[in-house]
Amino acid sequence: MNEQLSNIVSHFQTQGTVNDIRPLGSGLINDTYKVTTAEPDEPDYVLQRINHAIFQDVDGLQHNIEAVTAHIRRKLEERGEKDVERKVLHFLPADNGKTYWYDGASYWRMMVFIPRAKTYETVNPEYSYCAGKAFGEFEAMLADVTEPLVETIPDFHNMELRLRQLREAVAADAVGRVKEVKQYLDELERCADDMCRAEQLHREGKLPKRVCHCDTKVNNMMFDEDGSVLCVIDLDTVMPSYVFSDYGDFLRSAANTGAEDDRNLDNVRFNMDIFRAFTRGYLESARSFLLPVEIENLPYAAALFPYMQCVRFLTDYLNGDTYYKIAYPEHNLVRTAAQFKLWQSVKEHQEEMKAFISQCVG
Numbered sequence: 454m455n456e457q458l459s460n461i462v463s464h465f466q467t468q469g470t471v472n473d474i475r476p477l478g479s480g481l482i483n484d485t486y487k488v489t490t491a492e493p494d495e496p497d498y499v500l501q502r503i504n505h506a507i508f509q510d511v512d513g514l515q516h517n518i519e520a521v522t523a524h525i526r527r528k529l530e531e532r533g534e535k536d537v538e539r540k541v542l543h544f545l546p547a548d549n550g551k552t553y554w555y556d557g558a559s560y561w562r563m564m565v566f567i568p569r570a571k572t573y574e575t576v577n578p579e580y581s582y583c584a585g586k587a588f589g590e591f592e593a594m595l596a597d598v599t600e601p602l603v604e605t606i607p608d609f610h611n612m613e614l615r616l617r618q619l620r621e622a623v624a625a626d627a628v629g630r631v632k633e634v635k636q637y638l639d640e641l642e643r644c645a646d647d648m649c650r651a652e653q654l655h656r657e658g659k660l661p662k663r664v665c666h667c668d669t670k671v672n673n674m675m676f677d678e679d680g681s682v683l684c685v686i687d688l689d690t691v692m693p694s695y696v697f698s699d700y701g702d703f704l705r706s707a708a709n710t711g712a713e714d715d716r717n718l719d720n721v722r723f724n725m726d727i728f729r730a731f732t733r734g735y736l737e738s739a740r741s742f743l744l745p746v747e748i749e750n751l752p753y754a755a756a757l758f759p760y761m762q763c764v765r766f767l768t769d770y771l772n773g774d775t776y777y778k779i780a781y782p783e784h785n786l787v788r789t790a791a792q793f794k795l796w797q798s799v800k801e802h803q804e805e806m807k808a809f810i811s812q813c814v815g
């Protein structure tokens with residue numbers, strides 16, 4: 454067993470004897486490990502190194518997570534929910550009384566591992582419907598959080614900022630890659646104003662920010678053995694944002710018929726069955742609090758997220774791969790191409806989406 458990791462674990466208030474620590478999951482930002490204990494009656498745990506180059510305010514970040522998980526726990530208990538321990542994350546205190554530990558170089562945190570839960574990289578329409586309901590409920594439960602939450606990455610889903618970062622990367626051309634990506638840049642720029650609609654509406658006072666999850670990739674949900682949703686994980690980015698964030702990012706990952714980094718672009722299309730199932734679930738639980746402007750712009754949100762992710766992957770490629778973990782040198786370019794293709798496919802379905810949404814809210 455890795456000594457450095459078991460030493461870190463020893464600073465947290467765990468139960469049982471740790472007998473194994475190994476990598477877990479496929480996140481692109483933090484490093485995650487499963488910590489197994491020897492005793493069958495004691496819980497297993499998840500250990501995470503927080504990427505603090507990206508999340509610079511770790512104290513603010515953990516404060517958000519503590520406020521949000523406590524709020525959800527209270528709501529679940531109030532409504533007499535069973536199995537609450539599997540429906541909301543539980544972070545462990547460290548020696549210092551905080552829910553994170555600094556070892557002099559990195560920030561670490563631990564949570565209880567949720568037993569018998571599954572995560573998926575792809576889902577069928579039935580699971581998408583459940584996911585839609587779950588994200589709507591997540592937002593509804595958080596609608597009355599009174600504690601102020603920080604933006605853990607300021608302006609995280611601000612499209613204007615993401616475009617500025619792309620333009621800066623193009624101007625700097627730090628690793629000489631701009632010449633390879635002209636065709637993407639031209640088309641991304643051509644649609645830039647339209648894709649910044651959310652910021653525009655917000656400035657006009659028409660579009661509110663609400664507490665959202667902001668990283669609703671399908672693999673950030675835990676499903677129970679019967680397909681129902683247990684909880685949403687990866688809470689680092691829970692912060693005030695537009696509802697488009699959660700709706701759009703789920704579809705970006707779940708309704709893609711290919712992989713986020715598919716090399717074969719023929720695999721990449723927007724799956725309308727997933728769209729319909731997810732939208733139906735989401736509107737069932739979120740309709741009560743959504744404003745007409747939010748509902749009307751859901752098709753825009755479905756296009757915005759592949760577009761934004763394309764801009765972000767491309768920016769990182771031009772900067773020389775400083776943000777996302779990569780598995781091979783042109784990985785961010787492959788991701789850019791796949792997100793670009795997905796965005797094109799979403800655009801073809803805009804009218805069909807609008808018609809479906811009108812029907813749902815009828």
Ligand code: GN1
Pocket residue numbers: 479480481482483507667668670673687690713762
């Ligand atoms: C990152 O941490 P992970 O892999 O769930 C990223 C998301 C991107 C996603 C793309 C903090 O999420 O915004 O949509 O990769 N998180 C951060 O796969 O940048």
Ligand code: MG
Pocket residue numbers: 479480481670672673687
């Ligand atoms: Mg994740």
